[in-house]
Amino acid sequence: MRRRWTGPVLATVMIASGCGLGGADPEGGAAPAAAATGEVKGKVTLQTWALKPKFTRYMEGVIGAFEKKYPGTDVEWLDQPADAYSDKVLSQAAGGTLPDVVNLPPDFARPLVKQDMLLDVAQVDAKLADEYVAGGLDAYRFRGHQGTYGYPWYLNTDVNYWNSELMTKYGLDPEKPPASFDELVEQARIMKEKSGGKVLLMSRRPELGDLKEAGVEILSEDGTKFVFNTPEAAAVIDKYRAAFKEGLMPRDVLTDTYAGNAKLFNEGAVAWTTGGGNHITSVANENPSLAPKIVASPDFGVPPLYVQGLSVSKRTRNLPAAIALARWVTSPENQSAFAHLVSVFPSTKASANDPFFSRSDGTNAGDAKVIAFTSLAKAEVLQPFEVTDAMSKFIRQQVSAALTGEISAKEALDTAVAECNKLLNQ
């Protein structure tokens, strides 16, 4: 009898172990694979995200200077394309081939931290808090995990952008763009009436960040459940629903993705969008005639904080070089040089006094840069890193259904919270 069971039991064990049920942790381990102290030399890999070909010269300069400063080092630079970067990092992490130093935004870093794949850089770098801004470091500190899991690299936030030509044409003053959601609705009404509905001002539905800006807590203090189904959150969605019902937004908002309003703005179909400090430069590539007509103004409420950083793989075999390289790329000098090339903002305290960021060159892009830089002081990470792709999609679907009036805002939020909690605790 026992022998008859041996086969199936063995097969089950083999299947289970092959199906990723054993908690396989190819990169994990309590301690780094190499010592933090020691001479900086040898080969080290650095992975960035979509910097080629636009910033090839800059990166080669930074790497060349590093190799010169630390003779005997050899940096292998890998740059991954913009699309499917998360899939690439996921496959590297699962396959145990994560580069020594890797560009990970905090939401990519968190799942790797949960699997103990990234180094707590605070443990090996005592000067961290003295050199980097608190907001940047906080983005790499995760609920339930002690430590800081990345060097903040560059920061950005959202700025409001307005099409001054359309505003003037349809009875609005681009010098006095809306400064709150209520003013936005008011001006959107004027634009709709004057343009006969041909051009609209608003073109985005509320996201979790909008709820957070309205003072709604998204996640419970202990991070164990979502709690954004409050009357205040429903009131925010109801405001958007009323605007949608009045025809102040195109129907596209129901099925648009995050960047949908920027697309409509670039096409000249709507007169307002939000974007990073470098948005006008991006528009200049897609629609050169639109770029000079854009005016910028600060975000309505608490601006979102977007952080990019460099994390160090815990499995690196050359920890001294990996740490030195991550510090070098994120140093004030190198970050400033990078921020002079593109409108992003350094995460180092020493860069804060650089007049380049606080003085406009008189162009609209320069004005936008200054607004973004000023906004950074009060910017916050609005969406918790616990929110996954599936959750985001589900929340957007429910908000869209609420906008159409198919379900109430409260029902949409209750359903979204229930599903998110199910996914969070699975």
Next chain:
Amino acid sequence: MAPAALWLLVFNVWPSINTIVLAFTNSRPLGGGRFTGLDNFARVLSDAQLADALLNSIVFMLVCLPLLTILPLLLAILVEKKIPGIAFFRTAFYTPVVASAVVVALIWSWALNDRGLVNGFAQWLGVIAEPIPFLTERWLLVFSAISLTVWKGLGYYMIIYLSALGNVRRELHEAAAVDGAGPVRRFRSVTIPGVRNTMLLVSVMVAVSALRVFSELFILSNGTGGPGGRAQSVVMLIQMYSRGFYGHFGYASALSIVLFVITVGPMLLLLRLNRKAA
């Protein structure tokens, strides 16, 4: 033989077994998971989005099945004739097949959106006052995707029928004509029995691909599945739950098994019906 068996084992048998095992776990892309018994299947039973997705997939199949079984046959009969310039029409009908599904769906989404070609033209003609929400209303979205699938599939199944029609003996048509049978009668009594097996093959292919629809609905809805996600297909749900760092492999696998079961059902039914008719 050994390489073929190895191929089958690695790319068919193993993934299938893996999917079944994962369906009983809460496995994630990183860090593994644990057995959760029938939890994922209990969730399947109470998933409102899955109910919507199943209904969409079934409607998709029920509409596509007759259209893509009959229309390509009629088209094949039309272009089978050896008349000057017919090659042009064969090529024209086949062109959508060689175009990428993604590119075609993108072109359709430009044509069907509120400011697109179709609404713009209809408004210009004064036929409609407000744009028709082809891409933002559940059933309009599903039927837009069905239209796209039928348009794209016509040429493909037409080619299959063309080769089948070549095997229907000409003498049978001639004999039927001599006996006084008109074109409709000859179609019913000679052509259809002659291509019955091909029709069955086409029906099975259409049913399976319709139940597994993804690209058309995904691109036309911009990946959102429409307001409330009510225009999603089952494959879109599987994609939604399986991707990213936090992909829910367990639940996605349970959904895959559900899809497999409902795909096999109509296939067996069609085979059984054919056996009876034969």
